[in-house]
Amino acid sequence: MARFTKSRVEQASSVSTSPVLTVVAAPSGPISHSPLPRPAPNMAERYDRLAALTIRVPDAAVGRLAIRDAARLRCMLPELAHKTEVSRTRAVARFIALEAITHGGQVAPRAAFKRQAVDRYIGQVGLSSERGLRELRTVLYETGRLLHPREYPAARVLPAPRFKREPAATAEQVRYWQSLVGGVPTALGQQLQTLLDLCLGVGARPSDLRHLRGRDIQQIPVRGTGQVTAVTLPNLSGGSRVIPVFDPAIARRLRLRAAYVGPEHLLLTGGLVGERNLANRTSERLKRHGYETVSCSALRGRWILTLSDSVPAALLMQLADLVDIRVLADQRDRLRRYDLAEAAVLTSEVRY
Numbered sequence: 001m002a003r004f005t006k007s008r009v010e011q012a013s014s015v016s017t018s019p020v021l022t023v024v025a026a027p028s029g030p031i032s033h034s035p036l037p038r039p040a041p042n043m044a045e046r047y048d049r050l051a052a053l054t055i056r057v058p059d060a061a062v063g064r065l066a067i068r069d070a071a072r073l074r075c076m077l078p079e080l081a082h083k084t085e086v087s088r089t090r091a092v093a094r095f096i097a098l099e100a101i102t103h104g105g106q107v108a109p110r111a112a113f114k115r116q117a118v119d120r121y122i123g124q125v126g127l128s129s130e131r132g133l134r135e136l137r138t139v140l141y142e143t144g145r146l147l148h149p150r151e152y153p154a155a156r157v158l159p160a161p162r163f164k165r166e167p168a169a170t171a172e173q174v175r176y177w178q179s180l181v182g183g184v185p186t187a188l189g190q191q192l193q194t195l196l197d198l199c200l201g202v203g204a205r206p207s208d209l210r211h212l213r214g215r216d217i218q219q220i221p222v223r224g225t226g227q228v229t230a231v232t233l234p235n236l237s238g239g240s241r242v243i244p245v246f247d248p249a250i251a252r253r254l255r256l257r258a259a260y261v262g263p264e265h266l267l268l269t270g271g272l273v274g275e276r277n278l279a280n281r282t283s284e285r286l287k288r289h290g291y292e293t294v295s296c297s298a299l300r301g302r303w304i305l306t307l308s309d310s311v312p313a314a315l316l317m318q319l320a321d322l323v324d325i326r327v328l329a330d331q332r333d334r335l336r337r338y339d340l341a342e343a344a345v346l347t348s349e350v351r352y
Helices: 041-051 060-074 082-102 115-124 130-147 171-183 186-202 248-261 278-288 296-308 313-320 340-347
Strands: 217-222 226-234 240-244
Touching: 041 060, 041 082, 060 082, 060 130, 082 115, 082 130, 115 130, 171 186, 171 296, 186 226, 186 248, 186 278, 186 296, 217 240, 217 248, 226 248, 240 313, 296 313
Parallel strands: none
Antiparallel strands: 217 226, 226 240
């Protein structure tokens, strides 16, 4: 069956900047569709954002179906910055649409992502730079690997060197960041206070911040304790964990913030939906006002060290979503030292 040639594809500058791919030929037959399964419920918001994108192709119906399939494929991969998500979804959708138009309107991503078709497309699309070509190959191979894992080489991952994590925040650093809340514009101060409370109160990671909404902060009845303020955070491996807030002042502020924002994001302001790293945006605004930037990792480290003084290692790993305790080994000089009497008391109830 005939394939397209270079003259049928509009020259694009790169994967990330080329907004459209225009195909001269129109579908020769009716549109049919071999859809992919819908994303999991926890990906609904991400899918809706990506499925609302558009591309310009001769047949709008083909374009819409291609975008939907590209959005579903994108939701099978780790989430990246919003701009990157948009450019990669559009790159995949343009490829699916072009294959559909070339083959008479059959929108079939599984068939389109055969390795031979992808390599032919990469060779003929005519990107203007070697970097753009590498980016396009990375995007299409990454997506093709989802549908045909045996046809694509495994992604090349170099072993990461062992490095020490950022040290936990000191008491002086915490006091400094807390002192900034009242000295910056009101909106920035509210955002900074919420960021401090989430990282120092429940050990939120920077990546957690873009997901948190008012409903993730709840009052939970606990027998013998009464009402406990708890925050639900996502785990790295999927699922979630519920973390009690042990500091009464932080718990009160988080409850007030949750009541104020309702179902909306706890930190998002100015329409930054999908922003990958809200901690960086807050730090950038602080820097523009002449202040030192805030470190979520250092605050989370402080929370972990504080917990390590009082809770068993198993509970610490559960609450902090840790896969190992290297975070403590890297800062062993800051851990509490127990004498023999304390060790004897703490181990007196241990039973095999």
